[in-house]
Amino acid sequence: MRSDRLGESLLPKRLALPIFASDPLSSVAYATQEILIVLTLAGTAFLYLAPWLAIAVVLLLVTVVLSYRQVVRAYPSGGGDYEVAMKNHGQFAGLTVASALLVDYVLTVAVSVAAGTDNIISAFPALNEHRVALAVGLVALLAAANLRGLRESGRTFAVPTYLFISGILVMIVTGLVRDLFTGSPVVAESAGYTITPEPGFEQVTGLALVFFVLRAFASGCTALTGVEAIANGVPAFKPPKSRNAATTLALMGGIAATMFSGVTALALAADVKYAEHPCDLVGFTACETEPQRTVIAQLAAATFGGPTSPGFFYIQAATALILILAANTAFNGFPLLGSVLAQDRFLPRQLHTRGDKLVYSNGILLLAGFAALLIAAFDADVNRLIQMYIVGVFTSFTIGQWGMVRHWNRELRSEDDAQARRRIRRSQAINAVGGSLTTIVLVIIVVTKFTRGAWLVLLVMPVLFLLMKAIDRHYSHVAEQLVPDTDSRLLPSKVHAVVLVSKVHKPTLRALAFARATRPDHLTALTVNVDDAETRALQQQWERYDIPVPLTVVESPYREITRPVVDFVKSIRRDSPRELVVVFVPQYVVGHWWENVLHNQSALRLRARLQFQPGVMITTVPWQLESSIGREDAGLRGIGPAPGDLRRGLTDEAEHTPYG
């Protein structure tokens, strides 16, 4: 796959949907459950609010999807909220979004894997005591797969995503049909449990009630996580890119809304109870040893004939799989964001140009490490992890939407056509509504979730912000030093070549021959006298070989090599400051890392010191030892598509899938 053939490899909508939608659609697996957890704090008295909260969440989802349809049209380059914020609000907003997104990638992994683990445990409750180990193991597995070069591909992702969507939809329809039209309604295993209110929630009225409802609503907003993914992936779509991306967004939004409302409706119909702690459920006698099944698992069991039926295992497998796929998307999105931030000089620049796999490996290990840390710190508890997750998500939603409002203002200024202006005004109105709603939700989240984990994110984000700011400042400071002036084009008057000699052997003779080939104005063969006997032997050999350059010997009082050479070079520069000194250092090229322990230590140290001298160039004259033969491509092998390439339209999907 080469960039000149990019056009052939872009994604049709039917493959783009599973790639980008696994993250947002997988939210269905935990959003309903999160609403129930908050509502049941006050016993079962407020469960009647659930449908209204679900409706509010769906409305919010629709608004956000509509808003992002404007984004993909206006910013088809795939920069998403970060680009929108940077271009319309400047660096402060841009870096805030970037910090939020970096945090969110870690939490996407942690939350999705934890939720996946819960659904595996729902199918095999015996695994409950290994919850954290299982979740950390899954993160390690994902990291290993990505380190080994696992790549996203529409084909492999399409199957589980469509299996999940169809499975959940069949479950909803079956369940609701049984409930409405047959005599055997769906009844969850927890339907018979009652819940006693938590201390402080026995009487919820007035302002406390408002706060309580808002808190439940904020929890439901987890249904929206991942919606922004498509906005970052516009370049991967087949042309017309923006239109296809917008269509896919609408499709994804429709499916997510349907699944979320369907699952919520069925959960209420089946009378599912789900509490923060299993033992809050009165009647669940085994609460000390057994886990609560997830809402999805309870519905699947109730609909398809119990927790041993094939239908139940199908739903659990598909749910766990899509959640793990969702976690995997973070491993692809993370390097992509890193590349964009590096291009803007907020992260080390090697993240932009592709060096070798090392950079990606470090990114994967960082992501997996922090996710595993969070999972371990919070006992793989989805509910606790989610409190942190939604802060970052809604921060970037909000800043992005308000950025779009500004964007349209600018467009309006340069647009005279009345019809076009009307279209712009409509887009602006959508984004303004989206921005207003997400702002309100963000405030609700910060207020209701601050003490429940959001504080940690609000602490980490500024740290990341300042780190990126410092990197940017460093690069700017360096760039200022490097602006060309007249001096920098002056040619040195003369060239003085210095060839370092330790022995009369092939590498030395080659270095001498190469140095002579560059026809310097002066040529010195230099050796450092560390051992008198060795130096005498060297001088005799030098004469025997009749080498046409005289050998200069410098003394080394402390038997070391670096300082005498540096001093010699300094003295040349002192005598004729406009002369350019070129130091030729023969160097062995070895095939195995351990050979470096036996060679080149002096050369390395010397180069490290010489580079501090102005007007000095260091020329390495490599000598390939036999062990190096055949190793020249070792570091170049395996360069090809990398994680995240598919999302920026850089992968040769066409060559690999029969769907292309």
Added chain:
Amino acid sequence: MRSDRLGESLLPKRLALPIFASDPLSSVAYATQEILIVLTLAGTAFLYLAPWLAIAVVLLLVTVVLSYRQVVRAYPSGGGDYEVAMKNHGQFAGLTVASALLVDYVLTVAVSVAAGTDNIISAFPALNEHRVALAVGLVALLAAANLRGLRESGRTFAVPTYLFISGILVMIVTGLVRDLFTGSPVVAESAGYTITPEPGFEQVTGLALVFFVLRAFASGCTALTGVEAIANGVPAFKPPKSRNAATTLALMGGIAATMFSGVTALALAADVKYAEHPCDLVGFTACETEPQRTVIAQLAAATFGGPTSPGFFYIQAATALILILAANTAFNGFPLLGSVLAQDRFLPRQLHTRGDKLVYSNGILLLAGFAALLIAAFDADVNRLIQMYIVGVFTSFTIGQWGMVRHWNRELRSEDDAQARRRIRRSQAINAVGGSLTTIVLVIIVVTKFTRGAWLVLLVMPVLFLLMKAIDRHYSHVAEQLVPDTDSRLLPSKVHAVVLVSKVHKPTLRALAFARATRPDHLTALTVNVDDAETRALQQQWERYDIPVPLTVVESPYREITRPVVDFVKSIRRDSPRELVVVFVPQYVVGHWWENVLHNQSALRLRARLQFQPGVMITTVPWQLESSIGREDAGLRGIGPAPGDLRRGLTDEAEHTPYG
């Protein structure tokens, strides 16, 4: 201190003695005790053998000292047993000695620190429960001091050594005088204890008795450890070096013999009991919680008025101090041996030429790490550690003495003068006796100590042997590849300079100017197109600055830099194989390590790959960023005398001490 002023800084005998004798003299602190430990295995029945064993050890000590007086005369270069073995028996024997010595340095640290700890605990029994922590802490302290550049100096070492010698001698004289001529003989605190024989030692007769006596004798031979130190330090003596070294050896031997026999005599007179385990002592009721005091401590307490008297504390302090000094000598001898082995290509060659402190630091950490490991593994138990120690010591004694016998044979062949031949024959006789005795002792040690720890040393020595052999083979193999032939002096026909360009800024312009100053036959300014927009901007700038070299752009299908450049260079070489390619890589010189994370990653990777191409030189054009200013001497500071220099006559003692 510079090598041209070496003559001024050599050691007079009175300063050489404490430097080299702290190790052998400190053996007095545990040799008597080791004999007692073995003898008391059979109860008190065989304690009468102790004087005879002590006499045998003293005779052996005298023989070995006489033998080494021949070594320092014949090999004044300070190579010691290693040099003797290498020159007279060849590589196999030489590497065997080297392995033994490497092991012994580790054990010198472990044994001396453990014995020092015992003597500290004898003064402060409450520290007994922290024995291992205390010993490991002392090793860490020694390592830290040596890492910080602690140097041996005659002055600082003289005081504790002479305090120890005079203290022990005063104790011996006082004790024996009280015993022989006064009515208040010295009685040890353990005099009243009895000892029941260990199982299997109730009846020791026949062959078992022989074995038992030999085992006790082997334990007493620990008195000889460290005797070889002077043979490695001849270059440090004032001229006449060999004669002064021989005199110092005789002096040291005399003092050691006196102290060892005195301590043994006093121990028997005072009826000291010392058993392998405290609870073997019948009558020592607190054996579970309290430690046995060392033999030295018991004698000091008995002689000077109990374990709270000033005299007692004086002896304990001096003993602990000299033991810790003895451990410290290993930190000086280790790099010295490393340097000699590196010169002979059995260890990485940077150990010979002094690079920076890094090499020494690694050596210090290795030595301290292994010593701490042994201490922890053997619970800082001197008795168990010593079983391993003497194997290596007597291995190098034996090989060295037999090497000397061969040496004198060679001398005889070229000597005709009758008187000189007589002198040689006498020396040879001394070494033959020494060699025979040490061989017998070595066999005794291996046989009696094998199962008690010697096996570990006999396992590690071959591993070290093979490692050094492999390093030697590697260097030889490389040297063969490097023998000059006619080809290696051919001048390349033409030079093609390639300057890597990423931006139009000072480093690039300087690299271009420098490249032009070398007047190559061809000059290419090369950039890699990673990002179309950036490349277009670069081309525009290139024209605006009116740079007199055309800019060549190569495409990068996978957004990476290394491979396109390597391919470009390969294509030059393919088209004209005799042309020399010089790749100019601008590189930032930074002042802080973390700045390297932000710069030069591509340059480093590129250089690593380019060096595999034959006929290619890589020229680094350093650009000193502001942060690098003032850092040029950072790596050169602190170069001066290093551990072990004093021992090879390389330290400016004269400047630092009023004694010089």
